[in-house]
Amino acid sequence: MIEITDLTKYYGPNLAVDNITFTVEKGEILGFLGPNGAGKSTxxxxxxxxxxxxxxxxxxxxxxxxEEPQLAKRSIGYLPENPPLYLDMTAMEFLQFVADLKGVKRADRARHLAEIMKMVKITDVANRLIKNLSKGYKQRVGIAQAMVGNPEVLVLDEPTVGLDPKQIIEIRTLIKELGKQHTVILSSHILPEVSAVCDRVVIISRGKIVAVNTTENLSKQYSKSGKFRLTVEGPTKEIVQSLRMIPGVKSASVVGERQSGSSTIDVENDTQEDIRKQVFFEMARHSWPILEMRSMDATLEDIFLKATAGVAISSEEEVEQ
Amino acid sequence: MKRVGAIFRRDLIAYFKSPVGYIILAVFAIIFGILFSSEILFGGQSDIGANLLFMQFMLIIIVPIITMRGFTEDRKSGTDVLLLTSPASIFEVVIGKFLASFTLLLIMTSSTLIHLFMTLGFGGVVDAKTLGAYIGFIFIGAAYLSIGLFASSLTENQLISFITTFGIILALFLLSLIASLMGTLTSTLISKINIFDLSDIQIDNIAKKVTEVINWPNPSTKLDNFSSGIFELTPIVYFVSIVSIFIFLTIRMIEKRRWTQK
Incomplete structure (x- = not known):
């Protein structure tokens, strides 16, 4: 559906995008993830x-x-970082303009726009000037604008910026819904968003792709050792010491202590063996009650930090050479 | 063509969503009206063609106001992304915008039809010269508008866009002044150091040529025949060329930005 091959972009002498290659399949929701200034918007x-x-x-x-811009652009709906809105038009006028611009047939226009406005929930503000709309509504008009003409590919650059939590959930649901009929590329630096919505993730840092995979594969790849978080009531120091004595425990570190006498400890084991039973019995032996035990898979956040940190180190090495 | 229509409508309506469109129409109509009525009151008759010729000076201010929003506003608000990533080609976008500004010029010019009909009704003179003046006014307006549109594609600042257009049009007006000055300068210089032993008539001819060459790019020189009621192909070709060249340059400018912009 979308093939990006050896893409490089210089801004004068500055390298913004460094030889990236990836493809997006039809019907896929691809997350495009990276810190600010990584080259996502470019x-x-x-x-x-x-x-x-x-x-x-x-x-x-x-x-x-x-080479064939007209044909290619016909199948893209784009929501840039700043939604491209004419503030002096009403939402309805604006969407009609976009429909004409994209060559939507006049006969279908009203029905098509009504459908879109219902989906992004802007029907009730259709006749208000865009400049008087709140940021959240402006963002939705921006998304609506990208959907006009039913393009096969939707490119959304940080679609949930400026929305309140309820709206964010609505927009995410909408994007998932859209993903059933469209190919979606979604950029974000909000990690839960990407893991909630996307099938596959491309992580980019300093213009380079550092990881491409499905979200599950990525968490498997980056979580070689098991990790879990423990909340235990008892003397913190001794608990940590006895935890470290258990064979298989790689590290045990205190994350937080509460005044009630319980402490939260992250435990990491280096073997694939499940050591949670041993931990339970060990704590029980000392009669330190376990209040909570929760396994921690590598979240997208961990993966992201690891992946982008890797690039930072390797590029520094390049500089030293 | 449909896309040109969409951009054309959007831009034309935009003039009247802000006070700009109304102010332009009002100012033009008031000044033309004052000119017309004072001539009637004090002279008993009015030459609409001559008035239009005078109103060309007004274009120095009016045209930059019309075109200063052109592409600057789109770049500033980010709507250029919408236009340039839509299936519309840059050519269609530029043409749509040009036609919108040109239509505003036509609406503005048509406000003088009231005076034209009044003149006709009271047995005043309306002839080929008047028609020529109208055509000339619209042609020169179109040429200035294309220059203004180009200036608006250079910057994201409306003020810079305004000043650039204003400056270019003013320079074109001043060109006739500079040209005649250069002409006189040439003739005095040559008569002072007359090594080829030229006669006064020859010197005069050289001076005239110098004036003509310098004044050549000045659009108003192409209008002289029009306002005398003589219709020729050359000035038409000239004005169509000016408009085409500046539309072409505008397209190139926008295309170029795709490679250089951040």
Missing amino acids: TMNILTGYLSATSGSVKINGHDIL
Whole structure:
């Protein structure tokens, strides 16, 4: 559906995107993850045809974005970082304008727009000027604008920025819903969002791809050793000491202590063996009641930090060489 | 064509969503009205063609106001992303915007039709010269608008866009002044150091040529025949070329930004 090959972008002497290659399959929701300034927006601007790449190619539906821009752009709906809205128009006027711009047939226009406005829940503000709408509504009009014309590919650059928690959940549900019929690329630096919505994740840092995989595979890949969090009531020091005595425990570190006399401890084991039983009996032997025990898979956050840290180190080495 | 229409409608309506459109129409109509009525009151008759010729000076201010929003506003608010990632080509976007500004110019010009009909009704003179003046006014307006549109594609600041357009149009107006100055300068210089022993008529001819060459890019020189009621192909080709060149440059400018912009 989308093929990005050896994409490189320089801004003058600054390298913004460094030779990245990935593909997005039809019907997939791809998360595009990276810290601020990693090159996410640049990549999205290139693949929608707003910017040109220094080298490399982007193909949408088999059409090169530079050679057949009209055909390629017809299958893309794009929500940039700042939603592109004409503030002096009402939401309805604006969407009608976008529909004409994208060549939606006049006969279908009203029905099509009504459907979209219902999906993103802006029907009740349809006749208000966009400049008087709240940030959340503006963002939704932006998403609606991308959906106009029913493009096969939706490119959404941080779609939930500026929304309140309830709206964020609604938009995430909407994106999942859209993912059934559309191919979606979603950029974000909010990790739970990506893990909640996306099938596959591309992590990018300093213009380079550092990891591409499904969310499950990534957490498996990055969580070689088991880790769990323990809340125990008893003398903290002694608990930690006895935990460290248990064979298989790699480390035990105190995360927090409470005045009630309980402490929270992260325990890591280096073997694949489950040591939670031993921990339970050991604590029971000392009659230190376990209040809580919870296994901690590598979250996307851990993966993200590990993956992006790796790049930072390797690029520093390059500098030293 | 449908996409051109969408952009055209959006931009034309936008003029009237802010006071800009109304102010332009009002100012133009008031000044033309004062001109017309004072001529009637004090002279008993009014030459609409001559008035339009005078109103060309007003274009120095009016055109930059019309075009200063052009592409600057889109770049500032980020709506250029919408236009440039839509299936519309840059050509369609630029044409749509140009036609919107041109239509505003036509609406503005048509406000003088009231005076034209009044003149007709009271047996005043309306002839080929008047028609020529109208055509000339619209042509020169279109040329200035294309320059203004190009200036708006250079920057994201409306004020800079305004000043650039204003400066270029003013320079074109001043060109006739500079040209005649250079002409006189040439003739005095040559008569002072007359090594080729030229006659006064020859010197005069050289000076005239110098004036003509310097004044060549000045659009108002192309209008002289129009306002005399003579219709030629050359000035039409000239104005169509000016508009095409600046539309082309605007397209190139926007395309270039795709490679350089952050």
